[in-house]
Amino acid sequence: MKNEWWKNAVIYQVYPKSFYDTNADGIGDLPGIDAKLDYLKELGIDAIWISPCYLSPQIDNGYDIADYRKIDPMFGNNDDMIKLIHDAHQRGIKIIMDMVANHTSDKSAWFEESRRSKDNYFSDFYIWKDPKIDGSEPNNWGSNFGGSAWTYDETRKQYYLHYYGKQQPDLNWENPKVRQAIYDVMRYWKAHGVDGWRMDVVTSISKNQKFPDNENPHHLKYVVGNQDNGPRMHEFIHEMNQEVLKPFEMMSVGEAPSSKSKDARLLVDPKREELNMVFTFEHMHVDRKPGDVNGRWAIQPMDLVQLKKTLANWQDNLEGHGWNALYFENHDRARTPSRWGNDQEYRYESATAFATVLHGLKGTPFVYQGEEIGMTNPKFELSDYEDIELKTNYQKLVEQEQTISATDFLKAARKISRDNARTPMQWDDSDNGGFTKGKPWFKMNPNYLELNVVADAQSTKSVFRYYQSLIKLRHDNHILESGSFKLLLPEDKNIFVYLRELNGEKWLVIANLSDVEQRVELLKDYADYKEILGNYATDSDGLVLRPYESKILKKL
Structure with missing residues (x-):
């Protein structure tokens, strides 16, 4: 691809159902995204990835598509999408749509x-x-x-x-007519100006045609021999590249749930002409008990050493072989300050510290709606949750197999449930957080009265302004796009620190990801480095990092 605009970009994900409602039906819509384009322009982002807004029965919040060419009436209509694309382009913002090519709705x-x-x-x-x-x-x-x-x-x-809900039958990619039908959909939206694609579970499109039994005694997954990527996956993705992505210069980021960094090389190495980037899940499992029969619901405290090891491994293994997609939050991931930080005493500090760590890495950062103001998980009861994954897993693990108690399941849900990120966007302290003048489709996080866009803008500790600074640093400094990466203090259980270097220029990115003050002797070696961004307004002892304190330092 000649125009690699995405390498110096920051991409903002909108979950339209929960972003902004303009017609008082309680559901966010495409005109709502349009109405907030100036807000996003002010933040500084380069592109918007819009989660599925196609016609759908909404069994899995739009990831069960009935008609790829039709916008669901709950979000508006096709003209609204075309207008949104045009209005975004007028502001220099690109539009990325979500392609679910593994399955459709059973109502398709x-x-x-x-x-x-x-x-x-x-x-x-x-x-x-x-x-x-x-x-x-x-x-x-x-x-x-x-x-x-x-x-x-x-x-x-x-x-x-169906790899997912029974209402989400898997497409047969062995059939060339299926592949062409999907490519035609992509061409249709390209004709209306769409700039790229986020591809849902794209590594699952090829199936093992022998359909062997799974040796996993709990039958939790369709994975056979730890390989859920079928034998023709790369062939199919390459064909998609040649048919659509390459000729129309469309950016692509694929969801690759089981991929490790060396697998990802095969997907993102430019020479292979498959995808530009993939989303790994590996670094998001650092608070999961390995091998537990309860899967993601078996939670443990976040293992920072493992997080550093995993992220560094992706940085190192993709160097010269492809590009990283960087994220901590999305529509499937809980709010970072609540999951890994401290959303009570140090909400601002933990939100900005994790952001610093992420945006300082080599790759394209993705910001999920509300992340830029430090939104948190709600402390819901089980009856408040909507997510199909949560409901079916509760039925299986708590009620049927009784491998986890209802109390522990709720504790896990409050940490990691997908619904934590799906509560409506908190714009101000008016009714329903300014999200809607109707009844919200999903319960608001009660803290919208104190935590919202307007309150954050007026605060001396504004997460939004910190994100603005991070994004501007990426745009203005080539070192963050192209500099080398070196992890320091890999075994430290509290400090995340690494070095970026380009043509003799050196930057140190450091964060204390604990709620206890940490003395960092390593900083003696960087006494000639000057702070260019930090999340504390006042200075401290040069060797001490306060709770969730983060800094970016530049060699003088």
């Missing part, structure tokens, strides 16, 4: 035709298998959302595969 016309018979145009658009002789499922694969990955369809008298 494709699926409704496919289930009708075994001999129509759409019959092989999905993965259908006959029952075993005893009538049971084709194999023992389990869904990501709990339960079996197979559902029997009475009309067709076969099982269909």
Whole structure:
């Protein structure tokens, strides 16, 4: 790709349902994003990634798409999207749409035709298998959302595969007509001005055609031999690159849940012409008990040594072989100050410290809506949560298998549930945080009265202004885009520190990611470095970092 604009960019993710509502129906909409473009321009971001806003039954909050070419009426219409693209471009902001190519909704016309018979145009658009002789499922694969990955369809008298909810049947990428149908959708939106794609679970599009049983005794996943990436994955993604991404110069970032850094090389090495970046999940598992049958609901305190090791590994292994996508929060990830920081005494400090660590790395930072004001997890009860993943896992792990108590499940949900990031955006202290004049589709975090965009702007400790400074540093200093990376103090359990270097210029990025003061003897070696950004207004002893204190230092 000739124009690699995304390398010096900061990308802002909007979850439209929870961003801003303009018609008082309680649901955020595309005109709401349009209305806040000047706010985003002021923040300094370069592009907006918009989570799915296509026609959908909303079983999985829009990741179950019924019609890829039609905007769901809850968000507006196609003209609203075209206007949003135009208005964003007028401000120098690019638009990235979300492509869910692994599965559709069971309400898609494709699926409704496919289930009708075994001999129509759409019959092989999905993965259908006959029952075993005893009538049971084709194999023992389990869904990501709990339960079996197979559902029997009475009309067709076969099982269909779904890696996620039963209302999300997986597409059959072995069928070239399916692939072309997806590429045509991408061309359609390119014709309306879309600049790039975030690709949902794109590494799952190829399936092991032998469909072997999974040896995992708990049948938690469809993963066989720890490989959920099918044998033709790279072939399919390369074909997509050649058909759409390369000729139309569209940016791409793929969700690659199981990928390690060496796997990612195969996906993002420019020579291979597949994707520009991938989102890894590896660094987001540092508060998960390894090997526990309860999976992500088995939480433990964040392991900073492991976080540093993982992020450094991605920095090192992708050097010269591709580009990193940098994130801590998104629509599937909880709020960092609540999950890994201290959202009570040190909310501002922990929000800005983690931001400093992330934005100082080599790669493209992604900011999730509300992250730029330090939004936190709500302390909901189980009955308040909406997420299909949470509900199905509660049913499986608490009620059926009883491998985790309801109390511990709730404790985990308050830390890591996807719904923590989906509470509506907190704009001001008016009713419903200024998000809507109607009844919000999802419960507000009660702290909107104190924590909101207006209050943050008026605060001496403004997370928004700190993000502005971080983003400006990336735009103005080539070292953050192209400089080398070296992790220091890898075994320190509290301090995250690394060195960036380019053409003799040296920057030190350092953060105390604990709520206890830390003395850092290493700083003696950097006495000739000057602070260019920090999240404390006053100076301290040069060797002491206060709780969640972060700094970027430059060699004089």
